Amino acid sequence: MYFRNKNILLGVTGGVAAYKSAEVIRLFKKQGADVRVIMTESAKEFITPLTLQAVSGNEIHDSLLDTKAESAMGHIELAKWADIILIAPCTAETIAKITHGRADSLMGAVLLASNADIFIAPAMNMNMWLDDSTQNNYKTLLKRGITFIGPAEGEQACGDIGPGRMEEPDKIINLISSSFNSGPLANKTITVTAGPTREQLDPVRFISNNSSGKMGYSIAEAAIEAGAIVNLISGPVALNANSKINLIKVNSANEMQESVMDCMKTSDIFIGCAAVSDFKSSDISDTKIKKEDISKIDIQLEKNEDILANVASKYKSAYVVGFAAETSDVVNNAKKKLISKNLDMIVSNDVSDKAIGFDADENEVNIITKNESIFLKRDKKIRIAREILNFMSLKIN
Ligand code: PMT
Secondary structure (H helix, E strand, O other): OOOOOOEEEEEEOOOHHHHHHHHHHHHHHHOOOEEEEEEOOHHHHOOOHHHHHHHHOOOEEOOOOOHHHHHHHOHHHHHHHOOEEEEEEEOHHHHHHHHOOOOOOHHHHHHHHOOOEEEEEEOOOHHHHHOHHHHHHHHHHHHOOOEEOOOEEEEOOOOOEEEEEOOOHHHHHHHHHHHOOOOOOOOOEEEEEEOEOOEEOOOOOEEOOOOOOHHHHHHHHHHHHOOOEEEEEEOOOOOOOOOOOEEEEOOOHHHHHHHHHHHHOOOOEEEEOOEOOOEEEOOOOOOOOOHHHOOOOOOOEEEOOOHHHHHHHHOOOOEEEEEEEEOOOHHHHHHHHHHHOOOOEEEEEEOOOOOOOOOOOEEEEEEEOOOOEEEEEEEEHHHHHHHHHHHHHHHHO
16 A cells, blocks of 8 residues: 555546556555546547546546636646656657646646656657657756656557557556655654644633644654655644645544554554643533633543553554653653553653753654663754654664
């Protein structure tokens, strides 16, 4: 399920190999992707929109100037929706248009508006491929960071033998997945928690803490850099997550626990960085508690579930990492949590120091396992996150 939660936009242009696009869609979907298709008018001469709609399960997009289509999912929404854009087959004409930044078609406009990774699987007669114009366009697009898959060599529809055939669908899918797959955590799915939780007392008041989410979001970002598929379950914070992260927003510890348990069904690693509220109100008032009616208020608190300990006990094959927010005897107290919660690793930070820990841009931590304790000196949270994941990947690989 390498493409789980990934949005793939497939552009199909007019070539004999267009019939293979149905198989490309099928393979992406098998790997968990949601696939949408843009067809050029000439593509429809080779394969019907109905076929690609049936295989993808989504309506086909084919027009830039269709008011109905633009109001549903227009070119800008499509451009933002896509994590990966693949054009397969891609004709010489489309390659030329992309090179010149033409926006007179839906495909051209989407490509200009998108930040997604772009892949092109060319398909054309060998002489068209080898022609100077196409070769110059190809080199220009390579310099812009577009990845070409193929063309393959072999017998062509016209009878010529040489480079110009569209690569086979399984090879296209494998090459795209391996291009995202090079880090030390490639093929691993990681679930990370970040931020505080909010435990409501009434509709407007809650118990929470000062976690900004910066440490957890940095862990999630570093995990993406390391090639992992990342679920980030975040309490309320004022941060944006990388679009490659599967972000799930929650409020309370109960909601966080529910999402974590769901994500752990398909995860290899859990990193609990959230500052989960240890307690919640036993009785959440449906209406705002009126301060005029009372001079004193007794709030009955009960313990929240320990999400980290629950993950470690339920998902025994997962690698489970906790964070420990300590104010004294940082290493020893964290080690007690490592043992009592049955963790593989714990990262301790001294949250009494205002320059690190809660709501700071930097942190200073100890990475602790049953046999080791490694000190990471004060640094930006993203660098600390990278070091933690590097250390962890050595343990699991
Ligand atoms: O978000 P920032 O502003 O960047 O701050 C980062 C941080 C200080 C919040 C972070 O580095 C950190 O220390 N996170 C853990 C905070 C915490 O709750 O520590 P703890 O020692 O109370 O809990 C130990 C572990 O148990 C943690 O992994 C925690 O997520 C987990 N836990 C705790 C209680 C609970 N009910 N369920 C849990 O899963």
